[in-house]
Amino acid sequence: MNDIFEITDPVDKKRFDIKADNKHLLINKVDFSGRELSGKRIVILGIGAEKGLTSVRKLLYGLYCKHEINISDLGNIPQSKNDSLEKILKTLSNNNILTILIGSSVDILPVCLDAMAEKTSVSASTVSPAVVRSDFIDSLLDNRFRNLFDFNFLAYQTYLSDPEILNSLSSAYYETLRLGKFREDNQIYEPALRGSDIFSLDMASIRKSEIADSLYSSLNGLYSEEACLIARHAGISDNLKIANIFCHDKIEKNGQKNELIAQIIWHLVDGFANRANEIMLNNVNGIKKILISLEQPAEQLIFYYSSITNRWWMEIQKKTEKNPLIIACTEDDYKTACRHDIPLRWIWYQQKLAEKN
Secondary structure, X not given: OHHHHHOOEOOOHHHHOOOXXXXXXXXXXXXXXXXXXXXXXXXXXXXXXXXXXXXXXXXXXXXXXXXXXXXXXXXXEOOOOHHHHHHHHHHHHHOOOEEEEEEOOOOHHHHHHHHOXXXXXXXXXXXXXXXXXXXXXXXXXXXXXXXXXXXXXXXEOHHHOOHHHHHHHXXXXXXXXXXXXXXXXXXXXXXXXXXXXXXXXXXXHXXXXXXXXXXXXXXXXXXXXXXXXXXXXXXXXXXXXXXXXEOOOOOOOXXXXXXXXXXXXXXXHHHHHOOOXXXXXXXOOOEEEEEEEEOOOOEEEEEXXXXXXXXXXXXXXXXXXXXXXXXXXXXXXXXXXXXXXXXXXXXXHHHHHHXXX
């Protein structure tokens, strides 16, 4: 694992000019040596412009954090070194370390997916205002990422998105959830984020009034606190291995955008620190297994409920495999089954499994 240190350029914490006189300041919980990953749980890595990244780090490390958590800041990597980045992400993921990427690159998602190519099944979520044709979308529809089981497009705005592309993604069983759905229920993205190995947030998804210095934000979009809530949902996921916060435009030395990026990363870290380790449901205290039998059609639905986090899961039986698929769901899915109706989420995954097999 030590060979990844030769790829990155370390940062000097003295440049942040933070008076680290309080043990709860985040700067006191971060290792800047760029030489030691033993015991580390989170790695922060910048991509591209150094000056803007220094500004983001100064704002981030000046925030308070009550959690005892081991973080390493590996510094920066040039935007053009995708092969090296893939190597780093693969190494850290295999060692169960969460990598938080910050930068101005827009082509990182394929690198993140390639870094997890050895994993049997991968799920990913991206928060972005527009769903339009791109090389990445074409790669998804062409099934280039063979082990990609779920990909969720969150907070897209209908008038910025190509309806044909949305239909194509839906037909390929990739979930698309528009911004309006989040406004109706700010927990609706949580099940998708809970199952994600990779999380990506495009800063253009934040409305212009929140970050006036963003060149690509539109009049509508997420509010700052909404973006932070989504980031926390992503961070608390037991599955998450890579989080990518990116901008289409350059991260400048100063600006509102830098402050919001820092706070979004803080919420990722806070979510991570509050993980309940419920990924192995049958081996966790506080998990209740609930069976519901339906008459029409004759079907037995199996749910899991955590009394610790108030989260729900649903079991989907795979016809060709012994082990079932356990997916994150909502209490409404459970209540639907209690009314002797089949939840749409259950039907969706049955269809997806049938299609992929």
